[in-house]
Amino acid sequence: MGSSSFSGWGVRTIASSESRYNPMSYHNGSVWPHDNAIIAAGMVRYGLRDAALRIFDGLFAASTHIDLRRLPELFCGFERRRNRGPTLYPVACIPQAWAAAAPLSLLQSCLNLDFDLDARQVTFRYPALPSFMDDVALQGLTIGDASVDLMLRRAGSSVVVNVIKRRGDVLVTTTN
Numbered sequence: 748m749g750s751s752s753f754s755g756w757g758v759r760t761i762a763s764s765e766s767r768y769n770p771m772s773y774h775n776g777s778v779w780p781h782d783n784a785i786i787a788a789g790m791v792r793y794g795l796r797d798a799a800l801r802i803f804d805g806l807f808a809a810s811t812h813i814d815l816r817r818l819p820e821l822f823c824g825f826e827r828r829r830n831r832g833p834t835l836y837p838v839a840c841i842p843q844a845w846a847a848a849a850p851l852s853l854l855q856s857c858l859n860l861d862f863d864l865d866a867r868q869v870t871f872r873y874p875a876l877p878s879f880m881d882d883v884a885l886q887g888l889t890i891g892d893a894s895v896d897l898m899l900r901r902a903g904s905s906v907v908v909n910v911i912k913r914r915g916d917v918l919v920t921t922t923n
Contacts, residue, residue: 748798755827756809757783757802763824770824770834777836780806780818781845784852791856796875803853803877809833810850818846854883858899858906864890868918874899874906884911893917 751762754770757778761768770776783806787799805827810816812832819841823834854860859872867890876883882900893915900907908921 748801750826753801753805754778754824754833756805756822756833758786759824763826768824771836773821773836776824777821778809778824778833779821779846780849781843781852784849784856787853788856791859796857796859796873799853799856800875800877803850803857804879806849806853807877807879813841817842818849819843820846853877862888862890866918867891867893867916868920869895869897870919871899871906871908871921873922874908876901876906888917890917891915895919 751764752758757780759776759778760782761775763770763776768776783802787802790796790799806818809822809832810818813819819835819839820843821836821839823836825834827833857877858874860874861870861872862868863870869888869890876899882898885897885899888895888897895910895914895917896912897919898909898911900909905923908919910919
């Protein structure tokens with residue numbers, strides 16, 4: 748997450764300190780939203796939730812500069828500058844399915860949301876919301892023939908999970 752790897756928008760494919768770094772290269776310094784979602788998931792798995800939140804914040808900020816807030820396949824890995832959006836990669840696919848899924852994966856990672864199908868349980872372990880989001884509704888989370896609607900709200904440094912509607916036998920647990 749140092750400045751040579753994290754551009755401010757996301758983690759680059761190659762650090763700017765490497766000799767073959769080129770922020771306009773397809774694989775040698777660009778930022779890929781779906782790669783960043785995978786990186787964030789790994790960081791949460793190893794207890795680095797704040798780093799995952801930082802990635803989510805960076806990609807969300809990037810999306811605010813892009814038409815319809817649709818994340819592209821990739822964008823250039825130039826350093827984030829005040830009052831300027833990311834430099835778009837000239838031939839990046841937009842929209843791109845795996846880039847469109849990145850925010851959902853990032854949200855799952857930051858909420859540390861897990862499903863246990865055998866126990867019919869939805870679990871949040873030390874959930875956190877990114878700085879741009881104070882609450883989120885999750886509707887129709889389905890396990891087998893059961894489902895649940897939830898509202899999650901920031902409460903200081905914690906996240907409160909409220910069950911809005913439950914259909915069938917499903918358990919919701921939270922560790923804060």
